[in-house]
Amino acid sequence: MPRTELETEFLSDHKRMTRGFRDLIKALQANKPADAHRLAAELDFVAGPHIEFEERVLYPRVEGARGEEYGANLRHEHQVARSALQFLLDHRNEPLEPQDRARVIQQLRVGFEHAVACGSLLSHLTVLDEADQQAMLGQLRRYRDQKLRWTELCGA
Numbered sequence: 504m505p506r507t508e509l510e511t512e513f514l515s516d517h518k519r520m521t522r523g524f525r526d527l528i529k530a531l532q533a534n535k536p537a538d539a540h541r542l543a544a545e546l547d548f549v550a551g552p553h554i555e556f557e558e559r560v561l562y563p564r565v566e567g568a569r570g571e572e573y574g575a576n577l578r579h580e581h582q583v584a585r586s587a588l589q590f591l592l593d594h595r596n597e598p599l600e601p602q603d604r605a606r607v608i609q610q611l612r613v614g615f616e617h618a619v620a621c622g623s624l625l626s627h628l629t630v631l632d633e634a635d636q637q638a639m640l641g642q643l644r645r646y647r648d649q650k651l652r653w654t655e656l657c658g659a
Contacts, residue, residue, distance in 0.1 A: 509640040510628055516553040517618055523549055524584070524615035527591075531608050536598055543591040551653040552646035554581055557621070558656075560642050565627050577621065584614025589654050 506514070523546035530538040558578060566574035587610035590603070599607070628636065 507628075507633075507636050507640075509631075509636045509643070510625055512640065512643060513553075513625060513628060516549075517621065519549050520546065520553065520618040521615060524611055524618055528608055528611050528615065531599075531604050531611070534604070539599075540591055540595040543588050543595075547588050547592065547652040547654050548650075551651045551656060552643065552649065554585075554653050555646040555649075555651060555656055556639075556643045557581075557624075560639055561624060561627065565624060568627065577617070580613050580617040583610050584617065585653055587611045587614065592654060 523542065527539060527542040527546060530542055558581065562574045562577055565577070587607045590607055594603075628639070631639070
């Protein structure tokens with residue numbers, strides 16, 4: 504069965520975020536701070552609307568099916584990865600100490616694994632009727648139009 508627009512866009516976002524985390528981790532491992540800071544800024548912009556969608560729209564539905572603890576864990580993983588981005592953006596003109604770089608890489612790995620695994624939440628979208636999917640797609644697109652960065656989100 505072909506994917507709906509919502510499913511396609513949701514998966515596309517996850518691919519972009521997974522690649523963003525992967526590339527950012529590689530830049531940090533190679534000790535390329537300028538590349539890492541640029542990639543962090545790009546990931547911050549790419550992830551913002553999607554994270555807003557997940558936390559405000561998708562996760563409440565997921566919690567209805569899988570429980571609040573499950574949703575709290577998903578949000579915690581967002582917070583861990585977001586703190587790594589915030590650290591990199593706050594220290595964009597500074598070299599990173601080895602211990603800071605190692606900590607940030609570990610936090611970004613949480614984000615990478617989350618982005619990979621969170622794609623499985625697609626099943627929660629596939630059971631929705633067309634009207635619900637269209638409504639959710641509209642919400643995702645409105646968040647994109649706002650162009651908020653992940654580090655700017657109030658709830659994140």
